[in-house]
Amino acid sequence: CGGTHVNRTGDIGQFKLLSESGVSAGIRRIEAVVGLAANLHTNSIQNSLNEVAALLKVTPLEVPSRVEILIQERKKLEKEMNALRRSVAAGDNSKGKSELAKNISGINFVGRTLTDVPPGQLKSFADELMAKIDNGIVVLITNTKGKASLVIKVSEDLSGKISAVELCQIGSKILGGNGGGGRPEMAQAGGPNSSSIPLALETIETAIRDRKI
Structure with missing residues (x-):
């Protein structure tokens, strides 16, 4: 210059x-x-x-250390919140298979409606529930910020007869989604109609009972 x-x-x-x-x-x-x-x-x-x-x-000089404390506290709270969500989704660890699952036409079935659970956590929750009931079908639907997310897991011994993808398509249609996708053992979908979550879960149960898939 x-x-x-x-x-x-x-x-x-x-x-x-x-x-x-x-x-x-x-x-x-x-x-x-x-x-x-x-x-x-x-x-x-x-x-x-x-x-x-x-x-x-705090004083201006204390801002960095205070922010670091707040970040650590937030991480701790998020960890505790995730553990609480997992507990709600998976149910009481003291409960046996017969208490966690209902019997639908000879199939162990677990259906849960959740609130504010990040969609990305549903698959791991479904895996944990399936491990508790050994075999059957697990359906989890969460309402997060007004949008519905659906995950369905079908045990391997049933996936040849009942496809998680087809069940997801049934639920997604009611939730206003586009059908979702995945594999016969695990599929996911979503939709904007969170108010229809109870109906979606009920319809999936009916489809399993009547084998309309």
Whole structure:
């Protein structure tokens, strides 16, 4: 800058680097503010830090350590919440197969409707439930932020007769979804009609009972 954009480098005043990135091989690009703009940028950062410190009820210098504590507390709460969700989905560990599952035409069946369980956790919950009942069909449907997610697991000895994919298609239709997909042993689907979750579960049970699949 000195001699080109200003008479001398000292005229720039404060220099604040904002970002640095690669443009092409051997060429780097930097973005910065100088002078009054740099002062305003620094003041803006300080004001934001002061606001965060006030919210956390600590001094600005204590913000990093306080944020780290909050992050660890959040991780702990998420872990406890996941354990609670797992407990609700899988049922009481003290219960035997006959208490966890109902008998539908000679098939062990477990159906659960859940709330605010991340869809990505349903498969592991279904695996745990299947391990408890040994063989049969597990259906889990969760309402998460107004949307329904469905996972169905069928034990291997039944998957040749009853397909999890076909059961998912039945449930997905009621939930307003597009049918879902997966394998005969495990399939998943979803839909926007979370209010239809009880009907979807009931219809899947009926399909198993009547073997309309």
